[in-house]
Amino acid sequence: MRTRFIETLCRLAAQDERIWLVCGDLGYSVLEVFRDRFPNRYLNAGVAEQNMTTMAAGLAHSGKIVYTYSIANFPVMRCLEQIRNDVCYHNLPVKVVAVGGGLAYGTQGYSHHGVEDLAVTRVLPNMTVFAPGDPWEAECVTEAAANIPGPCYIRLGKAGEPNVHNCRPNFEIGKILTVKNGTDITLLSTGGMLVTALTCASLLEDKGISAQVLSSPSLQPFDIDSMHNIGMSTKHIATLEEHAEGGLATIVAEQIAFENLDIKLIPFRLQRNPTTVAGSQEHLRSLHSLSPERIVSRIYKWFPE
Numbered sequence: 001m002r003t004r005f006i007e008t009l010c011r012l013a014a015q016d017e018r019i020w021l022v023c024g025d026l027g028y029s030v031l032e033v034f035r036d037r038f039p040n041r042y043l044n045a046g047v048a049e050q051n052m053t054t055m056a057a058g059l060a061h062s063g064k065i066v067y068t069y070s071i072a073n074f075p076v077m078r079c080l081e082q083i084r085n086d087v088c089y090h091n092l093p094v095k096v097v098a099v100g101g102g103l104a105y106g107t108q109g110y111s112h113h114g115v116e117d118l119a120v121t122r123v124l125p126n127m128t129v130f131a132p133g134d135p136w137e138a139e140c141v142t143e144a145a146a147n148i149p150g151p152c153y154i155r156l157g158k159a160g161e162p163n164v165h166n167c168r169p170n171f172e173i174g175k176i177l178t179v180k181n182g183t184d185i186t187l188l189s190t191g192g193m194l195v196t197a198l199t200c201a202s203l204l205e206d207k208g209i210s211a212q213v214l215s216s217p218s219l220q221p222f223d224i225d226s227m228h229n230i231g232m233s234t235k236h237i238a239t240l241e242e243h244a245e246g247g248l249a250t251i252v253a254e255q256i257a258f259e260n261l262d263i264k265l266i267p268f269r270l271q272r273n274p275t276t277v278a279g280s281q282e283h284l285r286s287l288h289s290l291s292p293e294r295i296v297s298r299i300y301k302w303f304p305e
Contacts, residue, residue, distance in 0.1 A: 072101065
């Protein structure tokens with residue numbers, strides 16, 4: 001995803017001189033292509049994310065469209081006050097990009113796990129929140145963010161995520177994308193769990209359960225209309241996310257309650273208390289019961305023999 005992001009950003013910057021990129025002293029082997037092409041619109045703020053965000057706010061206040069870039073939780077949690085007060089309060093076009101959301105930096109330990117970011121960013125004023133599921137979606141949200149007059153948050157993976165969509169999807173801000181049709185249960189994924197959702201759908205098919213797979217690259221705003229459609233079709237929904245409380249499952253639960261929908265929800269998300277284990281993304285997902293096998297086992301209990 002991060003490669004498609006920077007490719008897309010370079011294309012946009014070539015068309016619009018207002019676009020800048022500010023990083024927190026990382027992104028090596030990824031961001032150089034932007035730096036080399038647009039050296040006068042690239043800043044390395046150093047390991048100082050609060051300063052990075054305030055610099056971006058100043059640039060945006062002078063008419064620039066600024067993308068900030070750092071890993072996992074650092075561009076959000078370390079500088080939350082600056083995002084809230086300097087960017088969101090003034091509704092400035094600063095696009096906060098986090099690479100390696102969730103457990104992608106699992107070997108670095110909890111300090112590098114971005115697992116509360118969606119909950120935090122979606123409640124900030126004027127903020128649009130994106131969590132693309134594959135490189136195609138990453139391209140779409142990067143473009144969309146440039147055209148939004150206010151702040152955005154973009155949560156990217158970093159694990160060489162494959163293209164799930166066969167071609168560029170019909171993306172709209174705030175809309176859910178259909179990846180696979182099914183009739184018994186809906187698997188609604190956000191971010192890097194999209195491949196897992198498809199794997200689960202295949203395993204469920206082997207058990208005689210038809211699973212619809214949907215992707216939600218937009219978390220704020222969220223597609224309420226699709227929730228009504230799910231209620232009229234499968235009536236069962238499992239949410240898949242590499243995030244703790246306050247993310248996709250919470251959003252869906254809110255909509256089911258607010259709209260009084262007849263939908264049974266089973267959330268698959270990270271446990272509240274962080275694991276002290278450092279390990280690969282796959283290993284940590286398994287510890288949180290987010291492996292395809294554990295997800296399918298739990299879903300299968302919903303359906304009678």
